[in-house]
Amino acid sequence: MKALLVALLISASAFAETPFAETPFLSTKPTEPAMRAWKLSLAPLAVSQSLDIVSSYGMRERNPLLANSNQRFDAQSALLKVGIVGTLAGVEYLVLRHHPAAARAFARLNWVSSGVTLGVAAHNFSIR
Numbered sequence: 001m002k003a004l005l006v007a008l009l010i011s012a013s014a015f016a017e018t019p020f021a022e023t024p025f026l027s028t029k030p031t032e033p034a035m036r037a038w039k040l041s042l043a044p045l046a047v048s049q050s051l052d053i054v055s056s057y058g059m060r061e062r063n064p065l066l067a068n069s070n071q072r073f074d075a076q077s078a079l080l081k082v083g084i085v086g087t088l089a090g091v092e093y094l095v096l097r098h099h100p101a102a103a104r105a106f107a108r109l110n111w112v113s114s115g116v117t118l119g120v121a122a123h124n125f126s127i128r
Contacts, residue, residue, distance in 0.1 A: 031103075034100075034101075034103035034104045034107070035096070035100065035103045037103065037104065037107040038092070038096065038103040038104075038106050038107040038110070040107075041106070041107040041108075041110035041111050041114070042089060042110060044110070044111065044114040045085065045089070045110045045113065045114050045117075046085070047114070048113075048114040048115075048117035048118045048121065049081065049082070049085050049117060051117075051118065051121040052081075052117050052118075052120055052121040052124070053073075053078045053081060053082070054121075055120075055121045055122075055124035055125045055128070056073040056077075056121075056124055057073055057074070057078065058072060058073065058074070059072065059073055059124065059128070060072060060073075061073040061077060065080070066080060066081060092106045092110075
């Protein structure tokens with residue numbers, strides 16, 4: 001299992017070098033590479049959240065919003081987590097329709113949150 005996580009982290013880091021890395025954090029002009037980078041950042045976001053769901057299922061959940069009455073992570077918790085992440089991705093999309101220059105910031109935010117969530121998933125797998 002650890003080898004799978006290491007392989008996933010290595011493959012995800014290959015996408016870290018994107019064309020927007022050489023431009024300012026938020027420019028005034030929307031660029032196609034920035035929108036492409038945002039779209040690509042949604043994949044590791046979904047994968048990391050999925051791994052976190054798989055690694056947390058049935059375990060004690062410390063987040064009171066996701067825990068059931070027995071303080072466990074169950075199917076209802078997983079659906080809620082998927083709904084929250086999907087809603088946030090939808091909000092990003094709606095914001096980018098009116099403010100495309102924010103694509104770089106959202107792409108970076110998605111990559112950072114993916115990395116943090118992968119770390120949490122790796123921890124959960126290590127204590128199973």
